[in-house]
Amino acid sequence: MKKQTSRLTIIALAVALNIVLGNLALFLRLPIYLDTVGTILAATLLGPVAGIITGLCSAIFTGVTSDLFSLYFAPVQLCVGLMAGILLHNKRTAWSLPLKALLVTLPGTLVASLITVLLFGGITSSGSSMLVQVLHGLGLNQTLSVFLVQIGTDYLDKFLAISIVISAIKALPRYRQIVS
Known part of the structure; x- marks a missing residue:
């Protein structure tokens, strides 16, 4: 039960992170989106399914509350959650950060x-x-x-998001106890 509660808490935090950072980027008119940092965080910590759930919940919530267009682009969040989970969860690959960012970016950019x-x-x-x-x-x-x-812009956005997530995880070395 504690494990399930921890997973749901991380997903909820990741959804909130997507919404706050995405709206901040829109408000500041940044050339990047920042709306997938939470998706990548959830996918990295918990795997592709958590990344997909986070991305979908973020797109729906943002679409209903502040940016209708995010509903149309929900499949992009799904691609990012899937790819980040595959490439970053449990560090299955030893590829460099620029290559991982490119592989996370490409499917979502094609869909977008x-x-x-x-x-x-x-x-x-x-x-x-x-x-x-x-x-x-x-x-x-x-x-x-x-x-x-x-x-x-997508590559820069995903490179920055992955860098933020990896840095945050390295700063919290005991996160494995939370999700295990």
Whole structure:
């Protein structure tokens, strides 16, 4: 029972972290999102299923309360939770942080690019839409244009999120007692 309570507490904390950091990034108009730090934290500590649950709960809560568009992009949170859980939980791979960040980023960026093109015609509220239109105007496919622009900000976002999570876990060496 204590283990289940600890897991639910970590997931709830991770959801709150996603919501607070995501809204902070929106408010400050940062070129990154910070809305997956909690998803990556839960996935790293508890595995892919916890990452997926955290991401889905975060997207639903944010979509209902403050940013409707996060509902459309919920599949991105699912991709991030899955990939972070696979690559970071129990440190199954010895790959470098930049490579792990890239592998966590790529599936979500592909999904986000498809959502942006199919549902929003390649235009979003971010300032990067202008660059997407320039690339598209130069003859690139619109999906590829969105993907190329988005991969930069997504990679930076996930690299920073993974760095924060790894640093936090290293600062709390007794976390294994909580989740075990």
